[in-house]
Amino acid sequence: MPLETEARAQIRALVAEFRPEHGDLLAAMHKVQHHLGYLSREAMEVIADQLNLFAAEVYGAASFYEEFRFAPPAQTNIRWCSGPACRLKNGGGIRDALLATLGVSEIPADTEDGRVGVILGQCNGTCEIAPMVWLEQHSTHRIEPVGSLNAARAIRMARALRDGSTVEASIEEARRA
Numbered sequence: 001m002p003l004e005t006e007a008r009a010q011i012r013a014l015v016a017e018f019r020p021e022h023g024d025l026l027a028a029m030h031k032v033q034h035h036l037g038y039l040s041r042e043a044m045e046v047i048a049d050q051l052n053l054f055a056a057e058v059y060g061a062a063s064f065y066e067e068f069r070f071a072p073p074a075q076t077n078i079r080w081c082s083g084p085a086c087r088l089k090n091g092g093g094i095r096d097a098l099l100a101t102l103g104v105s106e107i108p109a110d111t112e113d114g115r116v117g118v119i120l121g122q123c124n125g126t127c128e129i130a131p132m133v134w135l136e137q138h139s140t141h142r143i144e145p146v147g148s149l150n151a152a153r154a155i156r157m158a159r160a161l162r163d164g165s166t167v168e169a170s171i172e173e174a175r176r177a
């Protein structure tokens, strides 16, 4: 079976439970993005087919929400906490250090090779370890908080990820004094 057809069949299986006229569009888009990391053109076509919609209608709905993305995510995302406690502890300096180390200029952005991304995060109540980020590994859906950062630690961690180190090794870099 050609690869493209396998991908399409996988998406079809993912959305098989959803029905037209049941208000399932949002749930279907969420499920596909959770599994694939983004909504590909092919995925939107399959969702549309399943729900008796046009692909343009699926795209129109998805583009209304910031959470949906239309390109593959980075292998590892650094989710930078933008909350007040982190900002009070030089979160802005850490953001700038991450962006400079990865050679990108704004959030969200991915390195050119797609290895590392930086995305915006919100406070989740773990302010005792501010300033912090989360490392999110796309292939495993694993999320690791990395707290008590300073600019030097953030740079070492981002450099390790950029250069291909594992998430574990990159966290170790962030924990070195």
Ligand code: FES
Binding pocket: 081, 082, 083, 084, 085, 086, 087, 122, 123, 124, 125, 126, 127, 130, 131, 132
């Ligand atoms: S403000 Fe960053 S974890 Fe609360």
